[in-house]
Amino acid sequence: MTNLNVDSPLTLTNGQNIKNRLFKAAMSEALASKDHNPNEYHQVLYRKWAEGGSGIVVTGNVMVDRNALGEPGNVVLDSKSNRNNFISWSNAGTVNNTNLWMQLNHPGRQSPKSVSAQPVAPSAVPFDSNLKQFFNPPRELTKREIDRLIEKFGEAAQLAKETGFSGVQIHGAHGYLVSQFLSPITNRRTDEFGGDLTGRMLFLKKIYLEMRRKAGETFPIGLKLNISDFTEGGFNEKESLTVMKKMSDLGIDLIEISGGNYDNPKMFKASSDEEVFFIDYVKEIRHRLDTLIVITGGFRKLSTMEKALNSHYTDMIGLARPLALKPELSNALVSRQTKTIELPRLTTGLPAIDDKIGGLIGISYYEQQMARIAEGKEPEIYRNAWKPIVKTLRVHGLRALTPRRSK
Numbered sequence: 044m045t046n047l048n049v050d051s052p053l054t055l056t057n058g059q060n061i062k063n064r065l066f067k068a069a070m071s072e073a074l075a076s077k078d079h080n081p082n083e084y085h086q087v088l089y090r091k092w093a094e095g096g097s098g099i100v101v102t103g104n105v106m107v108d109r110n111a112l113g114e115p116g117n118v119v120l121d122s123k124s125n126r127n128n129f130i131s132w133s134n135a136g137t138v139n140n141t142n143l144w145m146q147l148n149h150p151g152r153q154s155p156k157s158v159s160a161q162p163v164a165p166s167a168v169p170f171d172s173n174l175k176q177f178f179n180p181p182r183e184l185t186k187r188e189i190d191r192l193i194e195k196f197g198e199a200a201q202l203a204k205e206t207g208f209s210g211v212q213i214h215g216a217h218g219y220l221v222s223q224f225l226s227p228i229t230n231r232r233t234d235e236f237g238g239d240l241t242g243r244m245l246f247l248k249k250i251y252l253e254m255r256r257k258a259g260e261t262f263p264i265g266l267k268l269n270i271s272d273f274t275e276g277g278f279n280e281k282e283s284l285t286v287m288k289k290m291s292d293l294g295i296d297l298i299e300i301s302g303g304n305y306d307n308p309k310m311f312k313a314s315s316d317e318e319v320f321f322i323d324y325v326k327e328i329r330h331r332l333d334t335l336i337v338i339t340g341g342f343r344k345l346s347t348m349e350k351a352l353n354s355h356y357t358d359m360i361g362l363a364r365p366l367a368l369k370p371e372l373s374n375a376l377v378s379r380q381t382k383t384i385e386l387p388r389l390t391t392g393l394p395a396i397d398d399k400i401g402g403l404i405g406i407s408y409y410e411q412q413m414a415r416i417a418e419g420k421e422p423e424i425y426r427n428a429w430k431p432i433v434k435t436l437r438v439h440g441l442r443a444l445t446p447r448r449s450k
């Protein structure tokens with residue numbers, strides 16, 4: 044078998060060629076205009092990432108329903124969107140032979156108080172952790188509303204294709220709506236969308252089939268899925284494998300593996316001594332799947348990336364935070380000028396505060412780096428966590444202390 048490196052090309056099931064194995068994972072930019080259209084910031088940021096050399100670049104999550112936002116500043120794609128703004132975005136993000144995929148999402152109950160008086164969800168199950176202070180309790184979606192949401196995912200996929208995006212990705216991870224349907228904790232429905240795993244995955248299956256119908260047989264459609272929610276009684280590895288196999292039988296083009304949710308943000312933490320998150324799980328199941336796989340989380344060394352490629356645990360290397368610090372990182376990895384990248388360990392100097400709002404600081408920090416790149420500035424590397432806290436408070440006020448997203 045040939046030796047793979049990050050520069051090895053990859054062929055998608057539709058025959059399309061991806062120039063290398065580097066996959067920029069979704070990071071919500073929170074930079075949309077008030078009407079939720081993308082703007083010049085998106086163009087500058089995505090041109091920079093496209094020039095930066097990744098084979099596939101996935102956008103931050105774009106919402107399919109303007110009444111259901113994950114946070115202020117989300118882009119929404121529906122019939123009211125400004126098509127030209129989306130075309131300008133895709134033009135900028137596909138230079139340099141880059142594939143630009145749009146991540147499509149609905150937050151379900153993970154829509155904070157600041158943007159949602161009453162979120163909708165598979166069942167009326169509120170958060171039971173201290174997160175409940177930030178989210179209004181959700182109400183259960185009616186069957187009619189579910190059918191409408193399925194159509195909305197399809198319409199968004201079609202619009203993404205028409206406005207020049209190279210593919211789309213369903214956000215089925217991190218506790219958002221698709222993930223809420225999959226989990227027996229948040230999905231207590233007694234109709235066909237609930238119950239056993241076949242029922243709980245029906246929403247995902249239907250949105251995929253509708254997207255396929257609207258966007259056509261050869262348009263790449265990917266899925267980001269939790270390997271597990273890492274929550275007692277929740278969606279687990281066994282169920283995740285069944286979902287992956289089913290989606291692969293239905294024709295999904297690529298599955299990105301992540302894990303965790305708001306209560307359990309594993310997507311930001313290694314689950315073992317391994318540098319790469321979730322790889323221990325993927326090792327066990329990879330041979331049972333014949334779809335393209337991307338593992339995202341924790342890749343920091345070229346040697347680890349190439350080891351993971353050559354062991355065939357993953358077909359591409361998912362990178363998020365490193366690319367907000369160094370948008371040209373993929374070029375530097377391909378040319379082997381950069382062999383390792385470290386993320387700054389942000390700290391307030393007060394362990395109690397770090398523990399309580401550590402995740403929030405990280406998110407604000409990386410959001411601010413994306414905003415800097417979008418303004419044509421260089422990212423700023425520092426460790427003082429007070430800086431992003433103060434900046435975020437200045438922009439968003441106290442509302443910023445809401446965990447706006449779990450990613």
Ligand SMILES: Cc1cc2nc3c(=O)[nH]c(=O)nc-3n(C[C@H](O)[C@H](O)[C@H](O)COP(=O)(O)O)c2cc1C
Pocket residue numbers: 068069070071102103104146214216267301310311339340341342361362363364365405406407409410450
């Ligand atoms: C600021 C920020 C925003 C993110 N937004 C999203 C998102 O919109 N959709 C998503 O699937 N993941 C999102 N993520 C999670 C990343 O895609 C990725 O799974 C996680 O950061 C782990 O990868 P890394 O170790 O390479 O950063 C976000 C992460 C950060 C830091």
